Amino acid sequence: MSVEIVPYIGYPIAFAAGFLAAWIFARVLRPSEEQRGGTEKEIYLKGINFVLSNEPDKAIEEFTKAVRIDSSTIETYFALGSLFRNKGDVGRATKIHQSITIRPSVDEKTRIKALYELGIDFRKAGLLKRAIGVFEEVIHRAPNMVEAYEQLGSLYEEIGEWEKAFETRTRLSRLRREENRNVLAHIKTEMGKKLLEEGKEGEAKKAFKKAISIDRGCVDAYISLGDLYFSTGEYEKAIKTWKEITDVAPAFSFLAYPRMEEAYFKLGKFNEMEGFLRDVALRNPSDPYARLYLARYLYRKNHVEEAVKELREVVDSNPGFVEARKELLRIIVDKGLKEEALRELERVLETDLTYKPFQCGSCGYRSEKFLWKCPQCKRWDTITLKGKEAP
């Protein structure tokens, strides 16, 4: 019986006792600031030192103390929020930033900063639409905040909202007084690709042409426009469009070769490919792709020796160029040149075939295939074919 009664009487008593103990602790036995590890300022400085010495766990511990001492210290909250986020604890970072945005006492500048940080949290957590919503609000409150436009622009790109991405990037260019034509042209090209997917050929064509008029060096726009002509059987126009790449951006000609080969073939003018490739190889002797395609062409024409010679020169100066190595081996094996095949195989085994020929000049990301936008740092036009040593 006592077992059942005790809880009902016991809870209020325990509650009162707890309250009393807390009051005594707070008013009478509360340790001095020194005992608790210093004043808020000292704790804050200690935290900063831990940040600087790259010890985020200890920094978080110190900052948490500071927040407990004076919960109105907004800067400490911000520092804590970024630390949690950088440690990968986005949930706690979000809670901290959210708690700042809903405080009635904070000024507008602080609220905007907290919203911006919240947007970054959502983005890091993969909640892209929520991040977009927050950044839109930031821009609504601070129409000239460059960083928010940057976030918003790249988020629209990430979810394929090209029209909005274009609009945002245009405003960003104006704010920064920069042109950023290459990025705008890429976005226009992406808009064209989307239109094409929706079956709107005419509008897509206009978008690709517009992209070229924004940036004459936008290779992807020439590629896409040429592909569109090819798909509608306008092979001459396709060839003419792709050929322009060799003039405006010779380093990207390798994207045009296989397409042109096919178009010339469709036209029954395959012989014209040779003249074109020889001309490109002459103008850009360091372009290994021109020589690879020339070798393929020569082999098809049964000029085996000449094809092998071209490929040998290509692989000698570009040992990691897997495509050329494969082609050379294929031709040698096809022709039953056993000894030569064995020698070549030996050379292949000595080569690093896992080599990734494309690299981002901004963040160093490496890739096996060519990309217009770096998936790591999200920048446009930073990935290129690495120099002579490895195409």
Ligand SMILES: [Zn+2]
């Ligand atoms: Zn990058």
